[in-house]
Amino acid sequence: MRNQEIKFGAFLKKEAAGDRIQQDAAVEALTKDLGDAVTLMKTFKGNFEAQAGELTLLKAKLANGVTPDGETASKINKAATEAADALAKLQACEAAIDSIKKNMDSPLYKGGSELVDADRKAAIELQRRTHLFKNGVHEDFREDLDNLVNPIEYRSAVRKLMKVGLETKAKIVRDFTDGERKAFDAASLDAAFFSPEMLGIEVDCNIECASLLDLYDTVNVSRSTFMYPRVESYGDIGRYDCDAKCDAEFGAEGNIRWLNGSTYDYRGVFCFQRDTLREANYDFLGFMMRAAARSYRINRNAALITGDGINEPLGWLTADCFTKVATPAQNPTHIDLRQFWASAPVEYGNVTAVMHQNTFAYFASMVDNTGRFLFGDGLMGFGPNDVRDRVRISNCLPDPTNGGTLGSTLAPFAAGSFIMAAGVWPMAYAAVNHRPMFMEQYEGGSTAWCVKYQFGAKDGGFVMCCPAARTLISGP
Numbered sequence: 001m002r003n004q005e006i007k008f009g010a011f012l013k014k015e016a017a018g019d020r021i022q023q024d025a026a027v028e029a030l031t032k033d034l035g036d037a038v039t040l041m042k043t044f045k046g047n048f049e050a051q052a053g054e055l056t057l058l059k060a061k062l063a064n065g066v067t068p069d070g071e072t073a074s075k076i077n078k079a080a081t082e083a084a085d086a087l088a089k090l091q092a093c094e095a096a097i098d099s100i101k102k103n104m105d106s107p108l109y110k111g112g113s114e115l116v117d118a119d120r121k122a123a124i125e126l127q128r129r130t131h132l133f134k135n136g137v138h139e140d141f142r143e144d145l146d147n148l149v150n151p152i153e154y155r156s157a158v159r160k161l162m163k164v165g166l167e168t169k170a171k172i173v174r175d176f177t178d179g180e181r182k183a184f185d186a187a188s189l190d191a192a193f194f195s196p197e198m199l200g201i202e203v204d205c206n207i208e209c210a211s212l213l214d215l216y217d218t219v220n221v222s223r224s225t226f227m228y229p230r231v232e233s234y235g236d237i238g239r240y241d242c243d244a245k246c247d248a249e250f251g252a253e254g255n256i257r258w259l260n261g262s263t264y265d266y267r268g269v270f271c272f273q274r275d276t277l278r279e280a281n282y283d284f285l286g287f288m289m290r291a292a293a294r295s296y297r298i299n300r301n302a303a304l305i306t307g308d309g310i311n312e313p314l315g316w317l318t319a320d321c322f323t324k325v326a327t328p329a330q331n332p333t334h335i336d337l338r339q340f341w342a343s344a345p346v347e348y349g350n351v352t353a354v355m356h357q358n359t360f361a362y363f364a365s366m367v368d369n370t371g372r373f374l375f376g377d378g379l380m381g382f383g384p385n386d387v388r389d390r391v392r393i394s395n396c397l398p399d400p401t402n403g404g405t406l407g408s409t410l411a412p413f414a415a416g417s418f419i420m421a422a423g424v425w426p427m428a429y430a431a432v433n434h435r436p437m438f439m440e441q442y443e444g445g446s447t448a449w450c451v452k453y454q455f456g457a458k459d460g461g462f463v464m465c466c467p468a469a470r471t472l473i474s475g476p
Helices: 012-059 070-103 110-133 151-161 169-174 178-186 274-279 284-306 335-344 356-364
Strands: 217-220 225-231 256-262 264-273 323-326 352-355 391-393 418-423 429-441 450-463 469-473
Touching: 012 070, 070 356, 110 151, 110 429, 151 169, 151 178, 256 450, 264 274, 264 284, 274 352, 274 450, 284 429, 284 450, 335 469, 352 356, 356 391
Parallel strands: 217 429, 323 469, 352 391
Antiparallel strands: 225 256, 264 450, 352 418, 418 469, 429 450
């Protein structure tokens, strides 16, 4: 190595060189993305504050129950629509910034003891996924700490495997170092890429539309079809009785039922031109893993809410099992909101409300008869982060405002529209895990010009206790 290539403090460990190159390139790209996102956020925040201020002034003119004329109503609707649009863009920027910051906090980019700990956890998870891939079951898995895959060799082997297509897989595997070959065999890389976490890519379920996934209970199954019990009333399983009896009474008939459940396949394919792989200066492996994981989270979250149960899980909103509460009028008031929220079934645990962000904007913009905001009065901007209550915003939920165009006196919500849901979600709904996400090269589908990679997962979901959650719909 020439002297000018050696930098003071450089980490010269040979097997980590690929990691360092990837870290430097990724951090540079993420830093640029962060700066662009912050600039956009400042613009959108200014737009939202301006539109919210105009909306406040217009509504203040309607104090003491004055009915707006056509021109004023039109201005209010226009200001409300633009405020909702600005809020949507602002929240999208905030989510993007959070995502970038969390990627920058990835152990792979920070290094040190955090990377060592993260690699150890990821290597154990890789063992588990390999066990499941070989038709093992969750309950039988036992971690083998003496034979964990070397994460540095794993990442190096995977980076080389990404060149399959430019060179044959057999040639690449033949040229592996001893450490890379050992990682290749131990991780079953001949079958699939199992673990995005091993590549230093964080799978974060608390951004974008997927923010409801962590609310549900989690159930692991080992078969495509399974059975699960549903208890209508735990109190009716037993009762106090006379001690003279030498027996106990049966509980109510149908109180405990065994129901059938299924898991479903999530599938996707990437196709790259060989010239693109040959000429591009880009981390395609990281791109594929991040894009596939993000797509999976978005699709799974949507399916567990509104899935039809045919080729995807039956979502809790589609199942229509939760208790419905209709508002007295088509446009809900703050009284309806508080009454619904306060009447949620607290006996099951802590209640969390979920709603579309435009629904939140509708309630957040409510004023009293003096023009003062009912919620967040005194704040220049009022968003979900300012709320102390347990509320989760998800744009995968239905939007009763139709993009902020409904919810006024002249354009009320459609009767029967979903407003929000509130419940104890670990008791109300369960997300089922069968096969974790995997990725592999589709050798049979690759051609002389293109290389294909296929990825997938297998999961499901089902309603657990119907009384554990409620939905609010517009009346009458």
